[in-house]
Amino acid sequence: MERRAGHVAEPSDPADDEVGRLFAAGDERALAWAYERWAGLVHGIAVRSLGSSTDAEDVTQQVFVSAWTGRQGYRPADGPLPAWLVGITRHRIADAFARRQRDERARVAALGIAEAAAPSTAFDRHADDRVILLEELARIGEPQRGIMELAFFHDLTHEQISQRTGLPLGTVKSHIRRTLVRLRTRLEVDGAAL
Amino acid sequence: MRHSDPDVLALVALGERPPAADAEHLRGCEQCRADVEQLRQVVSAVRVDVPAGPPVAPPDHVWQDIAAVTGVRAAPRPDRVAGAEPTPAPSQPVTDELAARRRRRPGVGLRALVGVAAAALVVGVAGGVVGSRLLDRPQSVARGTGNQQIVSQIDLKNLQPAVTDATGSAEVVRTPAGNRLVVDVSKLQPTPGHFYEVWLIDNDIKKMVSLGILDGSTGEFAIPDGVDVSKYPIIDISVQQPGNPKHSGDSVLRGTIKT
Numbered sequence: 001m002e003r004r005a006g007h008v009a010e011p012s013d014p015a016d017d018e019v020g021r022l023f024a025a026g027d028e029r030a031l032a033w034a035y036e037r038w039a040g041l042v043h044g045i046a047v048r049s050l051g052s053s054t055d056a057e058d059v060t061q062q063v064f065v066s067a068w069t070g071r072q073g074y075r076p077a078d079g080p081l082p083a084w085l086v087g088i089t090r091h092r093i094a095d096a097f098a099r100r101q102r103d104e105r106a107r108v109a110a111l112g113i114a115e116a117a118a119p120s121t122a123f124d125r126h127a128d129d130r131v132i133l134l135e136e137l138a139r140i141g142e143p144q145r146g147i148m149e150l151a152f153f154h155d156l157t158h159e160q161i162s163q164r165t166g167l168p169l170g171t172v173k174s175h176i177r178r179t180l181v182r183l184r185t186r187l188e189v190d191g192a193a194l
Numbered sequence: 195m196r197h198s199d200p201d202v203l204a205l206v207a208l209g210e211r212p213p214a215a216d217a218e219h220l221r222g223c224e225q226c227r228a229d230v231e232q233l234r235q236v237v238s239a240v241r242v243d244v245p246a247g248p249p250v251a252p253p254d255h256v257w258q259d260i261a262a263v264t265g266v267r268a269a270p271r272p273d274r275v276a277g278a279e280p281t282p283a284p285s286q287p288v289t290d291e292l293a294a295r296r297r298r299r300p301g302v303g304l305r306a307l308v309g310v311a312a313a314a315l316v317v318g319v320a321g322g323v324v325g326s327r328l329l330d331r332p333q334s335v336a337r338g339t340g341n342q343q344i345v346s347q348i349d350l351k352n353l354q355p356a357v358t359d360a361t362g363s364a365e366v367v368r369t370p371a372g373n374r375l376v377v378d379v380s381k382l383q384p385t386p387g388h389f390y391e392v393w394l395i396d397n398d399i400k401k402m403v404s405l406g407i408l409d410g411s412t413g414e415f416a417i418p419d420g421v422d423v424s425k426y427p428i429i430d431i432s433v434q435q436p437g438n439p440k441h442s443g444d445s446v447l448r449g450t451i452k453t
Contacts, residue, residue, distance in 0.1 A: 012400070013399070014443060026356070028266045028267060028268040028353075028354075028356070029268040029353070031260075031264065031266050031268065032266070032268040032269050032270045033270070035257060035260070035270040035275065036270040036271060036274040036275050036276065037276055038276070039251065039252050039256070039257070039270070039275055039276070039277075040248075040249025040250055040251050040252075040275060040276035040277025040278070041249050041276065041277075043249070043250045043251065043252040043256070043277070044247050044248060044249045044250040044277060045244045045245070045247075047250050048244075048245040048247050049242065049244060049245065057252060057253065057255075057256050060252045060256050061252075061256050061259045061260055061263075064260045065260055065263050065264060068260075068264050068266070069264070086244070089244065090241070090242055090244055093242050093244065094240060094241070094242045097242060126238065126239040129235075129236075129239035130239050130240060133236060133239055133240050134240065137240070151208050152208075152237070152240050152241055153241070155209070157205075157210050158205055158210065170201075173201040173202075173204070173205065174201055176201070176204050176205065176208070177200050177201045177203075177204035180204050180207060180208075180233045180236055180237070181204075181233070183236045183240075184232055184233060184235075184236050187235075187236060187239075
């Protein structure tokens with residue numbers, strides 16, 4: 001029983017790609033390792049985008065929670081785990097901007113101030129459009145929504161999206177075009193009304 | 195003039211490079227460029243620029259919230275979180291051998307879970323054997339009496355609750371012949387082709403000492419003289435494959451000796 005007693009091994013934490021594989025497999029330790037290695041990356045992006053605030057902390061929390069609960073959507077063969085986390089981060093930050101803009105609109109409306117006075121409009125000319133577009137995106141069914149998330153926030157080409165989703169190239173291309181046109185139409189209809 | 199396929203224009207709006215023929219066409223066709231521009235407004239409103247920069251460690255409560263929502267019990271080591279002060283290099287130790295070994299045996303994933311379930315059936319049938327093994331519990335340590343003293347009692351926490359119900363405890367016993375570790379586990383099912391090994395590990399999870407193989411539900415191990423339990427306070431039980439002298443990285447139970 002003690003034939004190897006005293007044997008000193010040099011253990012170490014798994015390499016990044018191994019953490020990615022364990023993460024996808026649902027090994028809880030991989031979430032902790034991923035946090036050690038990439039929470040700083042995610043939170044750095046969030047803080048630089050949203051300021052050092054509870055918004056940034058919420059984004060960091062949401063990224064790791066949704067990465068973990070949605071881990072079946074991550075396949076290690078498709079790329080490193082931190083790249084996937086950054087894609088989720090970009091989506092959550094866009095959502096946070098849209099939420100701020102909605103809150104700002106509500107505040108302005110409550111005060112009865114003219115829309116033009118809303119300061120964030122000048123700061124981010126896309127803010128109102130983003131509110132409309134992200135709401136519309138959330139209403140779109142699968143597989144279109146997943147495809148657009150990969151295209152918008154993970155910066156994947158249609159070929160990469162086809163590989164990742166298993167959908168034929170032509171299907172991916174036409175989903176992308178039709179969804180962009182749908183979003184554009186939504187913007188033209190509601191953008192003017194806001 | 196034949197215009198570009200609208201599918202291609204949508205991809206260009208997203209930032210993809212068009213095929214050469216379409217790139218050539220776009221240079222000369224105002225209408226197609228306008229179509230791209232329409233869709234590009236959608237793309238740039240949805241996308242946010244993420245400024246590059248150094249890592250920033252989130253406040254501690256962010257992890258606590260994540261753990262609360264996910265129910266995950268493993269936890270990051272605060273001093274290892276990239277961006278934490280003082281800024282440590284992200285730990286990227288080379289573990290190719292370990293990684294390769296894991297790839298060969300997909301750890302305690304679903305496949306192993308099935309194996310564990312199958313093994314549990316076998317154990318159920320062979321209950322008599324397990325029972326007699328329990329009766330063989332080492333009695334060489336007369337607990338807390340004479341020259342032998344229990345200096346620490348440790349609960350071993352299940353690191354893989356999704357896979358096994360295993361629980362355990364351990365005691366550090368001081369004897370005239372040196373310190374010994376008595377380990378007592380339950381519901382740690384045998385896994386075909388694998389065995390359980392007991393380790394003492396330092397706080398940095400950098401250095402470790404193998405104490406031996408846990409055969410059955412209890413075991414008593416000599417702690418080598420040169421090994422100070424205050425420097426190697428973590429008791430770890432791992433799933434191992436024959437022929438691998440190193441820790442598999444696949445820990446099932448773990449506890450910390452308080453000194």
